Amino acid sequence: MSDGRSLSGLKVVELGHLIAGPVCGRMFADHGADVIKVEPPSGDPMRHWGRLHNGVGLHWSYVARGKSSVVINLSTSEGQEQLKRLLADADVVIENFRPGTLEKWGLGWDVLHELNPALILVRISGFGQTGPYAHRPGFGLIGEAMSGFRYMTAEPGRPPVRVGISIADTMAGIYGFVGAQLALRVRERTGAGQMVDVALYEAMWSLMESIAAEYELMGVVREPQGAILPGIAPSNVYQASDGVWLAIGANQDAVFERFARAIGREEWLEPDSYATHDERALRQSELDEEVAVWARSLDSEKALSLLDEARVPASRIYNAADIHSDEHYRARDMILHVADPSLDGEKVPMPGIVPKLSTTPGAVERGAPKLGEHNHLLD
Structure with a gap:
């Protein structure tokens, strides 16, 4: 990886699948970290989700850019030992399994912290690692629903609607990245790693402005308003x-x-x-x-x-056509064309890097990896 990026030199192991964990890992990769994605033998389901182009999910091309791929079966003792070797000198590990899954495999926080006291563990789940709902399965839809976000996405008197993107998973991944940066900053002072606990519903709840104060102090339940900003016109x-x-x-x-x-x-x-x-x-x-x-x-x-x-x-x-014809998007490199190994090097358009740093800008040095393309890293 280039030495000119903010996170060059960091080793990040991504155990996550689908969206939230991989979003967190993508942000590390964009800014120079060496991100090793651990996949089961069947691969991350995102490889084949959404719209497929020649058999490859285009969302996968975006969310997995810049990463390496190794295949490990974590449900086996051999796979668990492989992961431990991979984590022995890692800086960050990201997972978004249901709470208790790592523990079931003998890879809980206590084990990983003893293995590598400087390791930072980012855990993303529906409801967090503690509390009465921690054991429940939770997808982005449920995080939106429980946070009050989905309640607000409607025209008055109409059913709540999806905003059109996986916003809860994406926000949780971003918060996972932010939490890891905070933990890395603390580690600079103490030398010790820690666990970062991100819940999908909390990531969305954090966006909900003053609805808590409006309810508790004024007895007001904010209702869906459609396209307007109530009291702010036009x-x-x-x-x-x-x-x-x-x-x-x-x-x-x-x-x-x-x-x-x-x-x-x-x-x-x-x-x-x-x-x-x-x-x-x-x-x-x-x-x-x-x-x-x-x-x-x-x-x-x-x-x-x-x-x-x-x-x-x-x-x-x-819409997408407007974005692709817009001069401002082009001027700020907000549509990248990245060669995808899974598509024989065909270039896939995708969003550019956010945020932009003046002296250590991010970069995408390679596209999404083929399944197990970097298994040599396990040797």
Whole structure:
């Protein structure tokens, strides 16, 4: 691995499968760590999940980039000894099995900590390693449901919907990466590793803003509101005359003034109209209807040009085609084309590296590995 990346020199062993654990491992790989993915003989199910391109899951190509692959059957005593040898000099190990699985294999925290006192163990599960629900199976859907997140993803009076991506698994993987960085920082001072415990429902609960305070202090249960930001207006999606949906955020007073002048509605700035935040909040539905009428009077290109000139935050609602044609994505290298060994070197487009560091930027040096491609590392 390149010496110019932030985590060069770290050895990370990824036992996780599907999404949460591999997301955590991908972030290590992006920033220079040597990530060794341990797979069962059947391989990670992500290899064949989702949309397949010539038999390879395209999500796998993204989540496994930059990693090595070794095959170990952890349910056997031979496999358990192989893993112990692999972990003897490792810095971080990542797992997202149901709590108790590592212990069943004789690979619990006590064993691993004695084997390698400097080792950091990142454990990602549905409900965490402790508590009355720890033993329950928990997928991302359940984490979204229990956190209150899925309750909010609906139009009023309609059933809750999925946001379209595996957000709970991804957020848990990101928190696992953050937790590992904190533990590595502590290890610099103490020399000792520790366990990082991430629960899917807690990763999502951490996103839920002030709903706890609203309930406990005010007796308010926040209800789903669809596309609006309650009490903040205008901040919504509006359809232009060509059918394109536009997101417009003109809710701050100075921005709203520029917006009103740009669309020729200076009367909105008069007293007892929409001039202040509080006035707009009281008449949010009414204002949204008027903005929607204006949006329908122009095609999306004209509307966005006008708003850009007035410095009003706005964008069309992008789909994949929009993203691939956008100059800003290209300028910031946010679509990478990575050669995938499982696809005979065909380049697979995927999201770029986040965050961007000025002197030790991340890089993707190779694509997702073939199953067992690096078994020589077990010798």
